Amino acid sequence: MNVVSIMAHQDDEMRCLGTMLKCRARGDRLAFITLTDGSLGFVQEPTISRAKATEIRQREMDALASEMDATYLNLRELDEFLYDSPELRRRLIEAIRATRADVVFTHYHEDYNQDHVTTSLLVRHCLMQAALPVIPTASKPLPRVPAAFLVPPHGAFEFAPSHFVDITEYEAHKVRLLQRHQSQEEAMQQAVNAGFEQLCHRPDAYWGEQAGCAFAECFVPLRSRGTIKPYSVLP
Numbered sequence: 474m475n476v477v478s479i480m481a482h483q484d485d486e487m488r489c490l491g492t493m494l495k496c497r498a499r500g501d502r503l504a505f506i507t508l509t510d511g512s513l514g515f516v517q518e519p520t521i522s523r524a525k526a527t528e529i530r531q532r533e534m535d536a537l538a539s540e541m542d543a544t545y546l547n548l549r550e551l552d553e554f555l556y557d558s559p560e561l562r563r564r565l566i567e568a569i570r571a572t573r574a575d576v577v578f579t580h581y582h583e584d585y586n587q588d589h590v591t592t593s594l595l596v597r598h599c600l601m602q603a604a605l606p607v608i609p610t611a612s613k614p615l616p617r618v619p620a621a622f623l624v625p626p627h628g629a630f631e632f633a634p635s636h637f638v639d640i641t642e643y644e645a646h647k648v649r650l651l652q653r654h655q656s657q658e659e660a661m662q663q664a665v666n667a668g669f670e671q672l673c674h675r676p677d678a679y680w681g682e683q684a685g686c687a688f689a690e691c692f693v694p695l696r697s698r699g700t701i702k703p704y705s706v707l708p
């Protein structure tokens with residue numbers, strides 16, 4: 474299967490990356506799509522130019538993706554100012570088609586960051602359109618709507634996961650991969666006094682405890698037309 478993370482920012486894959494590693498181990502192909510350029514993620518250097526910041530975020534995400542033999546498509550909308558638009562919908566539909574997605578992970582529809590919320594709503598709409606012929610793009614429509622799962626939001630939101638994946642074997646590798654986002658390791662140390670290791674270990678251990686393993690990721694299925702499957706999807 475083709476497994477695709479569609480997130481607002483480079484590093485938002487942190488809530489599904491262990492599951493994606495497990496997917497890769499069973500032979501799936503992986504892809505990442507980000508909607509923004511991540512250029513406003515530099516808490517540690519707020520005056521950095523958009524061009525330089527974008528280049529750094531691209532390079533970090535490229536490194537992570539290539540280590541996972543994954544494709545990376547960056548739609549490069551302006552970070553923190555993501556707006557739904559006809560043009561962006563077409564670009565996202567094309568990106569989804571280009572990955573030939575069977576399974577998609579994206580943001581929950583309530584989250585602390587508006588780019589995350591906008592991405593979640595755009596993905597819900599564009600997954601359906603990616604499988605229909607009425608909005609033509611360079612790639613042909615998908616044969617069916619992909620299965621889709623929503624990752625836990627950051628912050629005190631109600632989120633009742635129904636699907637858990639044991640990622641105990643992949644937790645250490647997941648953290649090492651995320652540390653490819655060196656600029657974000659620095660930004661988060663400054664902003665929230667924690668790096669990727671803590672930002673993964675704490676919740677992954679909490680969800681693992683709920684599922685009876687050391688580390689887990691958890692999801693809510695995207696309840697939309699065609700996104701719930703009558704067969705098993707997660708590893």
Ligand SMILES: [Zn+2]
Nearest residue numbers: 481482485586
């Ligand atoms: Zn984000």
